Amino acid sequence: MMDTSARLLNLLSLLQTPREWSGTELADRLEVSTRTIRRDVDRLRDLGYPVEATMGSVGGYRLVAGRALPPLLLDDEEAVAIAVGLRAAAGSAVDGIEDASLRALTKLEQVLPSRLRYRVGALGAAVVTMTGGGPRVEPAVLTVIAGAITNHERVRFSYRAADGAETRRHVEPQRLVATGRRWYLVAWDLDRDDWRLFRVDRLLTPTATGARSTARELPASDAAAFVQDKLRRMWPSSPVVVDFDADPDLLRSKLGQAPGEVTQLPDGRARWSADADRLDWMAVRLLMLDLPFTVQSPPALVDQLRTLGNRAREATA
Numbered sequence: 001m002m003d004t005s006a007r008l009l010n011l012l013s014l015l016q017t018p019r020e021w022s023g024t025e026l027a028d029r030l031e032v033s034t035r036t037i038r039r040d041v042d043r044l045r046d047l048g049y050p051v052e053a054t055m056g057s058v059g060g061y062r063l064v065a066g067r068a069l070p071p072l073l074l075d076d077e078e079a080v081a082i083a084v085g086l087r088a089a090a091g092s093a094v095d096g097i098e099d100a101s102l103r104a105l106t107k108l109e110q111v112l113p114s115r116l117r118y119r120v121g122a123l124g125a126a127v128v129t130m131t132g133g134g135p136r137v138e139p140a141v142l143t144v145i146a147g148a149i150t151n152h153e154r155v156r157f158s159y160r161a162a163d164g165a166e167t168r169r170h171v172e173p174q175r176l177v178a179t180g181r182r183w184y185l186v187a188w189d190l191d192r193d194d195w196r197l198f199r200v201d202r203l204l205t206p207t208a209t210g211a212r213s214t215a216r217e218l219p220a221s222d223a224a225a226f227v228q229d230k231l232r233r234m235w236p237s238s239p240v241v242v243d244f245d246a247d248p249d250l251l252r253s254k255l256g257q258a259p260g261e262v263t264q265l266p267d268g269r270a271r272w273s274a275d276a277d278r279l280d281w282m283a284v285r286l287l288m289l290d291l292p293f294t295v296q297s298p299p300a301l302v303d304q305l306r307t308l309g310n311r312a313r314e315a316t317a
Contacts, residue, residue, distance in 0.1 A: 004040075007032065011040050013073045015051060015063040022060040037061075076116055083108055083120040135201035137183050142176065142200065145185055148208040149173045152215075154190070157206035159198060166204070171196065172213035175223035179231075186223045188216055195219060197230045237275035238298055240282055244270045245292035254289045271296075279304045 007030055014021060014029060023034040030037070041051050041061060052064045074082065086105040109117060148155045159169050171187035178184075183200035195218070220226035240260075244251050248262050251270040255262070260274025276282035283304040286293060295302050 008040055008043060009073065012044060015061060016073055020060040020062040079112060079116055080119055084123055135182065137200050141203055141206055144206045144208060145173055145176060152213045153208045154211045154213055155206050155208055158204040160202045160204060174218065177223050177227045179227065184227050186226055197227060237277040238279060240274050240276045240301060241296040242272050242286060243294045243296060246270055254291060283308055
């Protein structure tokens, strides 16, 4: 039979899973009596762990939120995942979270076993996080919005538009969506009676009102698709059709993960149909594919390629 300290650690590990354990289940897992489980639960409470007990045939034990944060028991994979997440958070778009992430990472690495410290160090040496370049978001703003979404509450805030004008908004928040270095709030605007997309870095003093939100269905498959569609409409794109003197498989390998559709022409050549929000970048992309091609549409893309060609000739004259 394991000693008391080891048994307490195993009991705590079980209780930290998000479920309720009956005394009999815990006793069977730890190979002790239910009386011993009751004594061990009392010991955990004396150490500051808020273990709640419910009575009855379906009653049991579970760990609940307390006033202080007790030590957590993590397995190897959980410890590595948290350490990697903290490293990534140091380069996040959330204002002020870098220092807190580094402090937490320092504390975690101090107690990691050497085998895990090596794994975390190897990941840290191999991965570089690009920082800067995006707007910063206050953690308190994210906390208020996320809490309102979870609790299905309405929110009031001031919103600063791109031109600096401020308006008061009363919304029912649906989801927070992170897109690289930006955060967006998808919400139902009660005053405008329609869905709206808000940049979180432009939100000022959000306040949860306590009033319940109405369950609504998004006009998209999910919040991420809604944001993607809204952003695409903000920056209109042009349909592009280009024929390549290459077979479809070769073209697909050159395009990689680029969006669009590759089809085979009757003569065996390949056609690429895609949408481009910037034709100048599309012209550069076509040249970088290093394949003979003919632009079918739009004419403006031909003009962009002609401009690039003239600049190249002038530069090499």
